[in-house]
Amino acid sequence: MQLDFAVVDDIATQFHGRGRAPGLQIAVLADGKVAHFAGYGVTDCATGAVPAADRFFRIASMSKSFTAAAILQLRDRGALGLDDPVTDYLPWAAGLSGPTSDSPGITVRHCLTMSSGLPSDDPWADRQEEMTQADFDDLLRRPVWGAYSPGTAFAYSNLGYALLGRVVEAVSGGRFTDYLTSELLLPLGLAETTYDYRAVPAGRLAQGYRSTPNGEWEPQTFTAPGSFSAIGGLLSTATDIAKWVAWFADAFPPRDDGDDAVLTRASRREMQQSHRLLPFDVVEDADGRNRLMSKGFPWGLSGYGYGLFVEPASPVGAISQHQGGYPGFGSYMGWHQSSGLGVVAFANGTYAPVAVPARAALEALLLQCQVGPDRVSATEHLRSAIELVEGVIAEPSTLQDPAFSDNVLVDIPLAERITAITAARETMGERTGQTEIELRSPTEAVCRMTGTRGRLDVTLALTPTDPPRIHTFTVEAVPTD
Template identity: 35%
Template structure:
């Protein structure tokens, strides 16, 4: 019994994320007039030195990028790291233009391809929050041509907007083909739909990456907003975020800022034609700089943690977090971590973003981009408040040695996530549990237990188990502070002369939250 309890407690203690609640979705703008707790304390960093630590690896990181670029025949790479809302480290290696030997900089404009998709998703979310559309609206409400498509099966659900956002419309993976459609017209998209779409899956059945779906979302943004998609993104997001050197059309970029795209073929670099913007721009058309894009990454990070502060960005924090919630999650049991050690990963696609959580509980959000002449990627860690990004000008190329960068951040620098504050009610109940537990024969007398507590296990049996545990650990020497798992549950230790007791408890949902469950186990002493 003790082994079972200990296993349960340690599982709750170490893997509390397994039971974390997900954000609820809403099809219309949620009210901002609801009441909330003024006592809530948001998670925070202990002894925060993230920025200083990251600045300290600047030289080492540049060597990594130079070596990686040389090994992979990449003409130029620009990269940066943000901490909260600050670009604390940024640099570039190589050339943005090989013919003229123009060095790449953090103000060089690179096409970021599919990293554009989250901007499209953000536009949909903003229109949803304004009550102008719903995520479960059929796509045919906005693209009438979709009403006449032939589905794969009789029982197939009608494709809705959320299917497009989450890559679950049943469309086939279309990267090679889609990349060459970037400059096509809206009429081409509508004609293609009218002629019929070939499905690879039934809608809402499984994830499959689709550029076509995001081209449709761009068209929906135009129809609902009454503005061309590109103009809407510029006015609603690029300008408010200070992304003034970000463009859609390659001809609009100042020549001295524009990275030229190349491919490596036959042991030499060859120019790639610069693709123009069009109806498929919503899936991959943006051209931007590290300086500009860092503002966007910081905006995503600003959604965390949930808190009582006023909204300041172009999209609500809760909607950003909704974008970063995985749908149709998948388990990669053969995955490895950045140390090349076995570490299964659960992943899923949210709204224009990929979300991952590994066997160690670390979560990150990311997206890559690849088009002829360019490769890009960004990753941000919501619980750490940091984001990393890199752009390069070589066809379909990963722009960085990501695993080595992760080793620098999390092994060498030992960056840590935010920690939870102990809520007032949890602190109060912990004190009461501690005092009650140590009374031995007179334990559990207080009125702090919910009505189920002694129905689940008799008071006499519980007191006997408590006394047995106290006898086993010897004289009590100290009691630790509580480690919260959320606002209403946590663990703490009673340190004995011979052994320790780990105590886990969780509170009920009533206004006067009481203890509904209390588990404990005798364990070997820990180093104090």
């Protein structure tokens, strides 16, 4: 369908008017390309350069999805295990003990899912990018204080992702930024994504700023790659992020055709699952309904996957996303898992909260598309089972058919089932209308049959055997009020 991008422009105009950054740019992403672009203000106060889709911005914590992808790639190559303690790869990191004597060791998976027990550490970590490998290793030899026992709570730890970057170095034998560039950026054709601001072509680098008390924009000094680059050191453009988003969205749905040599679809889907639930609040929306909202984030109940926030049950279906904040910059990317429609936004003001307008724009576009929660598709065997329902209701003795698992008549004898189904049929009365099907999963369904006096709800589910058989067949009569 043809999208009306005016809503995106209106949201972005209102946000830029609040003066959170000298410049703002927002792009709608579809099929690996920028489908719509809007820019406001300037990306460099000194030169008057204006926003453009090829401008390089510091993408901040959006970088974590790249770090996580590198870890999954090494996992898939057999070079590391997600449940291995970090100290298996960094044996000198003696300071990584939990807050209690019974705390387990911090694992790679703990770091990926923000479950390491290390405390939230913005904005301290954002100023550590240039830390040398020697200084970082020395930091890890000393006590590193934890807030929680690893694996028990969500806490947004940049240090945890710096640890992942150091693990990549230990396993690969080279610098983290070199590994990421050679094994992810170049194979995926992300030529406009880099960890080094000095590599950005002249005139295309957005300058970051901090707002001063007297209302002026103070330029922020760029930092070079170092031991904390894994947490947020990438610079990129809207056009490259469009490719990155499309690569993740292409992991859905699961299918049989050729896979990706860089990182399998299964691993990309794994990154986009909710592995650690975020703390949440119950809030009342404009319609007076209660809604669960993740604490500190402008979206609904979510979890953290691997380098991505995942909102599995948003009103429009599952959303993958990540915001970013850094000295001089704010950023956001988010996309609808099933359609791949996404939004990316950059601003050149310190911690500019662009996630708020960008997420609102994404949801508005998805509502235009009239998308909803992802639809369930029935397996071929479930479709065949559904076709048997009306026959069983008409003649319950057919429950002896081989399509039914042995447990069906062991759990409730045939005579008892015949009596119950006959009574339920009487409650329903004469059939009216077509049977309605509610798919609860690819192997479970509820068939609703209406009649003159009531309704029958028939629930059925299949076994995992070959061939699948019906192991659940319940009939509930619902009288008309």
